[in-house]
Amino acid sequence: xxxxxxxxxxxxxxxxxxxxxxxxxxxxxxxxxxxxxxxxxxxxxxxxxxxxxxxxxxxxxxxxxxxxxxxxxxxxxxxxxxxxxxxxxxxxxxxxxxxxxxxxxxxxxxxxxxxxxxxxxxxxxxxxxxxxxxxxxxxxxxxxxxxxxxxxxxxxxxxxxxxxxxxxxxxxxxxxxxxxxxxxxxxxxxxxxxxxxxxxxxxxxxxxxxxxxxxxxxxxxxxxxxxxxxxxxxxxxxxxxxxxxxxxxxxxxxxxxxxxxxxxxxxxxxxxxxxxxxxxxxxxxxxxxxxxxxxxxxxxxxxxxxxxxxxxxxxxxxxxxxxxxxxxxxxxxxxxxxxxxxxxxxxxxxxxxxxxxxxxxxxxxxxxxxxxxxxxxxxxxxxxxxxxxxxxxxxxxxxxxxxxxxxxxxxxxxxxxxxxx
Numbered sequence: 001x002x003x004x005x006x007x008x009x010x011x012x013x014x015x016x017x018x019x020x021x022x023x024x025x026x027x028x029x030x031x032x033x034x035x036x037x038x039x040x041x042x043x044x045x046x047x048x049x050x051x052x053x054x055x056x057x058x059x060x061x062x063x064x065x066x067x068x069x070x071x072x073x074x075x076x077x078x079x080x081x082x083x084x085x086x087x088x089x090x091x092x093x094x095x096x097x098x099x100x101x102x103x104x105x106x107x108x109x110x111x112x113x114x115x116x117x118x119x120x121x122x123x124x125x126x127x128x129x130x131x132x133x134x135x136x137x138x139x140x141x142x143x144x145x146x147x148x149x150x151x152x153x154x155x156x157x158x159x160x161x162x163x164x165x166x167x168x169x170x171x172x173x174x175x176x177x178x179x180x181x182x183x184x185x186x187x188x189x190x191x192x193x194x195x196x197x198x199x200x201x202x203x204x205x206x207x208x209x210x211x212x213x214x215x216x217x218x219x220x221x222x223x224x225x226x227x228x229x230x231x232x233x234x235x236x237x238x239x240x241x242x243x244x245x246x247x248x249x250x251x252x253x254x255x256x257x258x259x260x261x262x263x264x265x266x267x268x269x270x271x272x273x274x275x276x277x278x279x280x281x282x283x284x285x286x287x288x289x290x291x292x293x294x295x296x297x298x299x300x301x302x303x304x305x306x307x308x309x310x311x312x313x314x315x316x317x318x319x320x321x322x323x324x325x326x327x328x329x330x331x332x333x334x335x336x337x338x339x340x341x342x343x344x345x346x347x348x349x350x351x352x353x354x355x356x357x358x359x360x361x362x363x364x365x366x367x368x369x370x371x372x373x374x375x376x377x378x379x380x381x382x383x384x385x386x387x388x389x390x391x392x393x394x395x396x397x398x399x400x401x402x403x404x405x406x407x408x409x410x411x412x413x414x415x416x417x418x419x420x421x
Contacts, residue, residue, distance in 0.1 A: 003219045005036040005210035009227045010284045011127050012041035014077035021138045023287050033183040036210040037131050039123025051119040055107035068094050071126055078134050086133040097122045113157035121198045124187035132185040141182040148192030153199045160191050160199035171216035207265035215271035225284040230292035234306040243303040245292050253294050259388040260309045305390040312384040313360040314419055317376040318353040325354045336371045340364045346417050357386050357419050385420050392416040
């Protein structure tokens with residue numbers, strides 16, 4: 001039994017879906033295969049914009065219509081018969097989405113993340129329905145499964161925590177019998193609470209969804225289909241010369257993902273490693289190519305991995321009475337960061353100051369300033385970049401820092417990080 005995950009680029013248009021069907025068919029796509037699909041193309045970004053308008057009490061009709069037309073154009077190309085049931089299903093989902101958006105008008109900041117999950121989740125619902133019907137048209141019988149009924153989570157909106165015991169129990173109870181007969185199509189990124197609300201597992205969380213299903217079903221392997229040749233040492237859109245890793249171990253991959261490597265979601269590896277399930281990163285543009293295998297393995301030396309995080313903010317705190325930065329001071333800062341869900345990408349302290357690099361979010365940053373301004377003098381810089389080099393050497397450091405203003409840097413035995421302007 002295998003799990004395949006197809007990301008947004010691999011389901012972005014009609015030709016991409018035809019390619020998906022060919023990949024599934026080549027794998028003997030009749031049974032013992034579960035497909036996890038992301039939202040089509042840039043749909044998540046589009047729905048974020050629609051929700052932002054609705055929450056601000058503005059007219060979202062035109063932005064919603066653009067997303068509607070995008071999906072409808074794909075369906076028109078794949079299903080020439082306008083009486084096909086996919087059309088009715090599509091219209092029903094968009095009608096539901098419009099109702100949710102209407103209810104979100106003027107959403108308060110307190111409930112913003114909860115509303116976000118209810119809206120943005122429609123991207124995966126739409127794509128999985130279209131994939132389900134298209135594979136049926138291609139002669140591959142399949143069952144559409146609502147992942148929200150199987151991946152149960154808490155109410156940590158936009159980054160929900162999985163109830164593993166409940167999730168594993170219901171997946172093992174229901175899905176193996178279906179998989180023995182035909183393949184399953186379901187959604188990535190989505191979970192559900194025990195009272196029926198939708199949650200999401202974190203941006204780009206479809207990889208994690210696939211790992212959850214693979215873990216609970218004791219899959220032989222998880223295959224993530226990307227628009228790259230495998231797991232590369234750098235983003236080929238930003239670096240002229242990249243190297244494909246033929247094989248990596250779980251720990252190295254976890255660290256790369258933690259620092260921001262975009263190929264794998266950070267939470268994906270742990271459930272796979274716990275059951276020694278190999279992860280294969282494959283190219284949907286060249287399905288027969290080797291790709292990258294991630295498993296329990298050993299190796300001598302790896303090429304340096306370059307990871308870039310854009311839109312970073314460097315925030316520095318110093319006590320107003322010029323006392324040392326103590327554990328109590330740090331506790332106050334960490335509590336505020338936790339409450340506002342601002343993640344630390346890099347941190348450093350001196351005797352009288354403490355600095356962090358975090359993803360820039362204007363609203364959350366302002367709330368942080370308001371929360372801590374009575375106790376600390378706070379300075380910050382925005383529009384920065386955080387560069388991380390795993391398995392660095394002198395040449396790789398010089399390549400990254402050349403002609404850049406360095407605001408903060410840090411290195412360990414294997415990792416070099418630098419915040420630059």
